[in-house]
Amino acid sequence: MDFSTRHRLTLADGPVVYRKVADGKPPLLLIHGWGGSSRHWQETPEHLSDIRDLYALDLPGHGDTPARPGATGPEALARLVIDFADGLGLDRFDLNGHSWGAAVAILVAANWPERVDRLVLTSLGMARNALERFALTQAYHQMHLSLSLWRPWLAMSRPWLALSRPALDWFGAQPLVYRAIAAHVLRQLPADEEMVRVGVREFLSTDPLSALECAVGAGSPAFAAALETMAAPTLIVNADADAVMPSSGARALAARIRNVREALLDDCGHLPMIEQPEAYHRVVREFLTATSLDLRSGEQPDTR
Template sequence: MTTHTASAAETAVAGLRTSFRRAGQGYPLLLLHGWGGSSRLWHYTLRDLADRYMLIAPDLPGFGASPPLSGRLSLERLADWVIAFADALGLERFAINGHSLCAAVAVHVAARYPERVSHLIVTSFSTFRDERERRVVASIHHLMALWLALRRPWMLDVQPLMRLVGSRFFYRLPADHALLRETFADFLAMEQRTALETARGAGSPTISAALAAVRAPALLIACRHDQIMPPPGAPVAAARIPRCRLVWIEQCGHLPMLERPHEYHAILTEFLKDGAV
């Protein structure tokens, strides 16, 4: 078996330096990390699926090693940024997989640019059934963003705090201390304004219309013990996308690509294989 190693690279998008990781050859699959993450979230995916696809995982603006965008942020603007990123790499058509909040970004990419997206995958994503739930989801993400105002660099070395935050994202905390530390470091490293403005996107009223406008074959991977995106909203989101398959992962929290990578990758591969990618 050939061993594939992800390479780190940079490109300019809208005049700003953008960091990304790339691995493999074949049909392109863009991987968008969620709120509080970075391209490191896809470590196992870049390793395990590189023999099938060209995997490209950017650090979105204001996350990881990419500087933030100026001006107001919105799901639509981030979707346009993703297309500009794909243009910078010469990708005309691709599959896209968005996690958590950036699943909503991926949905907007598919809705606004249907000719560019062959397959849509949304991971750990749910939506609201009514206005009350929309406000609850939005308030949860806003409170998490406000908490970041209290962060300090030394928090990364406070293991009880790291485990407390990690317990919100994992069903079972990983035995690999380095993996947990990386996840917490990315969470602490978000640029403050980016964190606040993107958190507001969780309750954006544009999400429902974008879900309905998707034309690509779609897959929603939901986790039964997700404490960030409420599981009851996953079937609601899947039902609003015209051609969407919903698959559950049991005993898993918000980060299936880290907590249950083998099962997660098998689901991805089956979906893309059925679509002849």
């Protein structure tokens, strides 16, 4: 199960770097979150490779996939995931997205329902009431306009920002730094601090424009619209100590999904696949292998 080897697939708009463990089983695509990379799924092969072929890609500007010259908003990233699957020859697949990657996965499942068999949304929530939705929508429109004005200048700065990577690598390798950053997303630091150090280094090396586009795109109204049509059986996995995506937001998300199952992990933070790999992958495995799914229909959303 060599998940450390990086592979490269060239798409029409540029290369995508990914990791895989595949020998002919049904495929499961894995999409990392904001500021992350395919490395976030490094524990997954040990727990799921006996039932699924695993493909974990680095989104543009993250990990080893180069940033794109054009805009990479949520719709563009959903299209990229489909192009990636096409390039691998995957007609149908299960899909698991983490945080921002889960939001992209929603667009994939809604816009290409014939491609996604089962959907896992890890560490994702949404606005919990009408007031929060209004505030998020207003912020999105204002930030989206500002980004359109700043994008050309930020794109031109990319070569200069690349020169700072050695300094960022050194900065992120300092124990006080990587522990402080990791403490915002993890309930408990894993025993292997090298994993944390490398993860923080990748976070600090994320292309700034790509990261900004993801942050702005998180408020896109496209996600709420996609939930209205998404029909794939869905598992939502969140954690009770997730400071980034609180469990109350996950419940609000579940209420808007038609065919949904929920799982809440105890004493865990924003990266359950790393922090509690056994418990996390157990619930994912049960969902992917269940012959009949005990799902409930989401409640009617509050549209006031």
